[in-house]
Amino acid sequence: MRIPFVLAATVALAAPVMAQTAAPAAAAVSAESTAASAAPVANLLLAPSALPLQYPPFDKIRDADIGPAIDQGMTEHLAEVAAIAGNPAAPTFDNTIVALERGGRTLGRATTLLMSLTGADANPARLKLQADYATKLAAHRDAIQLDPTLFARIESLYQRRASLGLGAQEQRLIERQYNQFLRAGAKLDEDGKARMKAINAEMAQLGARFNQNVLAEVNDSAVTVDSIDELKGLSDEQISAAASAAKERGLDGKYLIALLNTTGQPALAQLENRALRQRIYEASVVRGSRGNAYDNTSLVSRVVSLRAERAKLLGFATHADFVLKDETARNQQAVNGMLRQLAPAAVGAARREGAELQAIIDREQKAKQQPTFQLAAWDWSFYSEKLRAEKYGFDESQLKPYFEMKTVLENGVFYAAGQLYGLKFRQRHDLPVYHPDVLVYDVFNADGSQLAIFIADMYARPSKRGGAWMNAYVDQSGLMNQKPVVANHLNIPKPADGKPTLLTWDEVTTMFHEFGHALHGMFSNVKYPSMAGTKVPRDFVEYPSQVNEMWADWPSVLAHYAKHYKTGEPMPRALLDKVLAAKQFNQGFATTEYLSAASLDQRWHQLPLDQVPDADGVMAFEAKALREEGYDYDAVPPRYRTPYFSHIMGGYAAGYYAYVWSEVLDANTVQWFKANGGLKRELGDAFRAKLLSQGGSQDALTLFRGVVGHEPQIQPLLERRGLVIDKTRTAGKPQASTPQ
Numbered sequence: 001m002r003i004p005f006v007l008a009a010t011v012a013l014a015a016p017v018m019a020q021t022a023a024p025a026a027a028a029v030s031a032e033s034t035a036a037s038a039a040p041v042a043n044l045l046l047a048p049s050a051l052p053l054q055y056p057p058f059d060k061i062r063d064a065d066i067g068p069a070i071d072q073g074m075t076e077h078l079a080e081v082a083a084i085a086g087n088p089a090a091p092t093f094d095n096t097i098v099a100l101e102r103g104g105r106t107l108g109r110a111t112t113l114l115m116s117l118t119g120a121d122a123n124p125a126r127l128k129l130q131a132d133y134a135t136k137l138a139a140h141r142d143a144i145q146l147d148p149t150l151f152a153r154i155e156s157l158y159q160r161r162a163s164l165g166l167g168a169q170e171q172r173l174i175e176r177q178y179n180q181f182l183r184a185g186a187k188l189d190e191d192g193k194a195r196m197k198a199i200n201a202e203m204a205q206l207g208a209r210f211n212q213n214v215l216a217e218v219n220d221s222a223v224t225v226d227s228i229d230e231l232k233g234l235s236d237e238q239i240s241a242a243a244s245a246a247k248e249r250g251l252d253g254k255y256l257i258a259l260l261n262t263t264g265q266p267a268l269a270q271l272e273n274r275a276l277r278q279r280i281y282e283a284s285v286v287r288g289s290r291g292n293a294y295d296n297t298s299l300v301s302r303v304v305s306l307r308a309e310r311a312k313l314l315g316f317a318t319h320a321d322f323v324l325k326d327e328t329a330r331n332q333q334a335v336n337g338m339l340r341q342l343a344p345a346a347v348g349a350a351r352r353e354g355a356e357l358q359a360i361i362d363r364e365q366k367a368k369q370q371p372t373f374q375l376a377a378w379d380w381s382f383y384s385e386k387l388r389a390e391k392y393g394f395d396e397s398q399l400k401p402y403f404e405m406k407t408v409l410e411n412g413v414f415y416a417a418g419q420l421y422g423l424k425f426r427q428r429h430d431l432p433v434y435h436p437d438v439l440v441y442d443v444f445n446a447d448g449s450q451l452a453i454f455i456a457d458m459y460a461r462p463s464k465r466g467g468a469w470m471n472a473y474v475d476q477s478g479l480m481n482q483k484p485v486v487a488n489h490l491n492i493p494k495p496a497d498g499k500p501t502l503l504t505w506d507e508v509t510t511m512f513h514e515f516g517h518a519l520h521g522m523f524s525n526v527k528y529p530s531m532a533g534t535k536v537p538r539d540f541v542e543y544p545s546q547v548n549e550m551w552a553d554w555p556s557v558l559a560h561y562a563k564h565y566k567t568g569e570p571m572p573r574a575l576l577d578k579v580l581a582a583k584q585f586n587q588g589f590a591t592t593e594y595l596s597a598a599s600l601d602q603r604w605h606q607l608p609l610d611q612v613p614d615a616d617g618v619m620a621f622e623a624k625a626l627r628e629e630g631y632d633y634d635a636v637p638p639r640y641r642t643p644y645f646s647h648i649m650g651g652y653a654a655g656y657y658a659y660v661w662s663e664v665l666d667a668n669t670v671q672w673f674k675a676n677g678g679l680k681r682e683l684g685d686a687f688r689a690k691l692l693s694q695g696g697s698q699d700a701l702t703l704f705r706g707v708v709g710h711e712p713q714i715q716p717l718l719e720r721r722g723l724v725i726d727k728t729r730t731a732g733k734p735q736a737s738t739p740q
């Protein structure tokens with residue numbers, strides 16, 4: 001499962017007028033000359049950029065400009081909102097709803113830049129700003145969304161929306177703004193509002209403590225190993241890294257295996273010593289549990305209670321229903337329905353995979369004339385690597401010479417977009433960048449008009465956070481006359497000087513994936529900025545990006561970019577066929593560990609307030625929930641257990657299902673493309689017109705149905721993952737389970 005995601009810029013409400021001509025570009029000087037100069041230096045964040053499409057003047061914005069720009073942005077925004085709320089004229093769509101859309105532009109510009117740079121090129125000053133402003137920005141949002149005078153105007157328009165003579169997009173905008181205020185608590189009485197603020201404040205603190213505990217526990221739980229003999233299977237580099245890690249902790253002569261924040265640990269795939277594998281696994285799964293140094297169970301219990309209380313205050317039965325009302329899933333029954341349909345298929349596939357692994361264990365033990373043992377969770381990756389080698393027998397290093405980074409981008413990713421949508425790309429070198437490795441492209445429509453500017457930031461570096469993501473520096477908006485400036489970020493290791501950058505197959509597909517988000521941002525053709533591009537439900541946003549992955553191995557696209565970086569020879573098809581054949585490998589395991597975590601997330605957030613267990617009951621609740629949802633195969637534990645499941649403490653609470661939900665839409669759409677002829681302009685143009693250009697201006701599932709012509713069906717996803725639905729067995733009513 002691909003987890004890279006789209007980074008949505010969360011700006012308080014959206015963006016205000018500021019005359020284009022106000023940009024004092026000529027007055028700007030560099031930061032270096034500032035110190036020596038007495039002349040005042042313009043803060044370029046205070047006005048729209050004078051560069052093409054309002055591209056950020058990265059070379060002239062100093063870190064010291066960001067805080068003052070956010071401060072001024074909040075002041076301006078509050079004044080704009082006060083003027084809207086205090087307007088003596090009766091509320092109209094223009095003087096209230098559109099005015100709010102225009103508001104907060106300086107704030108939006110400054111926070112977007114700060115969030116983008118803390119992700120792509122962090123430094124201590126930027127990280128401190130991010131931490132310092134988190135609470136101030138939250139209070140800023142509260143001040144606006146809990147303002148009763150402002151809400152009264154929005155509510156009045158909401159009630160009359162059908163009779164105002166507005167278009168569908170305008171009516172939807174009223175509904176969205178009204179809903180946003182409602183969900184923040186705008187309709188509560190004064191006591192309710194006070195309680196809401198207190199809940200939010202406490203949750204912000206608890207969430208931060210949870211994450212600090214997770215981080216501390218990951219470090220604290222590193223496993224100490226006494227002798228090098230136990231490390232058989234690790235590479236020399238890994239062993240020396242483990243030795244230096246131990247030394248840093250004063251454990252000279254020993255070895256330290258660091259943990260990742262997932263249940264599975266990379267070393268388990270390599271370590272031959274079964275007892276050590278078990279020790280690492282057990283250290284991993286007890287993190288954050290009762291009695292541990294960084295016990296998170298009481299925090300989980302409290303946060304789940306507070307969320308349930310908040311949901312109740314707002315009139316929802318559970319936190320899941322509160323969250324899902326705004327997603328395409330709509331309610332917990334729909335999410336449960338899908339998860340419970342998939343669970344038995346995934347667990348069944350995992351059991352079949354487990355039987356193959358058991359056969360290897362039995363065979364090897366027999367050859368060693370030793371008694372066999374039953375496959376356990378700590379054995380899975382070790383034996384699945386053996387099975388992978390037996391079945392597919394290829395080495396990633398054979399592929400890499402055919403995947404040179406810039407060739408993949410320009411002759412693969414861009415080429416596919418040219419074939420499908422008629423886009424043309426031209427690299428430009430005149431615009432400033434925040435890091436010398438960043439590439440900038442103008443993007444043109446088939447008719448030669450400019451569509452967008454695309455920033456490609458591909459290399460890993462210490463200042464960049466992990467993973468891959470897309471974000472917009474400038475959102476498209478007809479109202480504000482803005483074209484998009486969007487960026488893709490990957491973490492490809494940079495080779496030594498003079499060496500080519502050669503990608504793994506996973507990095508190739510990630511590049512296509514992130515560009516799918518970029519297309520969603522660049523093709524946006526809506527009027528209102530709050531509906532632009534990727535501002536769609538979370539369980540929908542991964543859908544266009546996953547669809548774009550299909551072109552990575554489309555024969556004519558592949559033939560166009562997969563060429564040997566030295567000789568230009570095309571990649572032998574047989575080599576790629578091995579890669580593609582391996583796509584379904586271990587999918588029972590991968591799907592089960594993901595789905596069980598997604599179910600756990602739902603079960604926690606579907607609890608009514610009076611049923612939330614206390615700290616002592618947290619792990620028992622987890623075990624019961626997993627069993628009841630049909631995850632009765634102990635060899636495949638959930639990807640995250642409750643006390644270290646950071647997603648559900650943060651923005652993915654009741655939302656971890658979104659990846660597979662989006663993938664259902666993706667698999668249906670891939671099927672639609674294939675059934676209609678694949679890589680063709682007419683199909684690309686239809687997908688663009690009906691879906692990619694629409695942003696959040698229409699109901700997401702309506703857009704989906706408009707393209708593929710039917711409701712989402714689960715079968716294409718099952719086929720892709722090699723899963724089979726057994727109609728005689730459903731989760732929730734598991735058959736007698738086989739103890740493992």
Ligand SMILES: [Zn+2]
Pocket residue numbers: 003004005006513514517542545
């Ligand atoms: Zn994504």
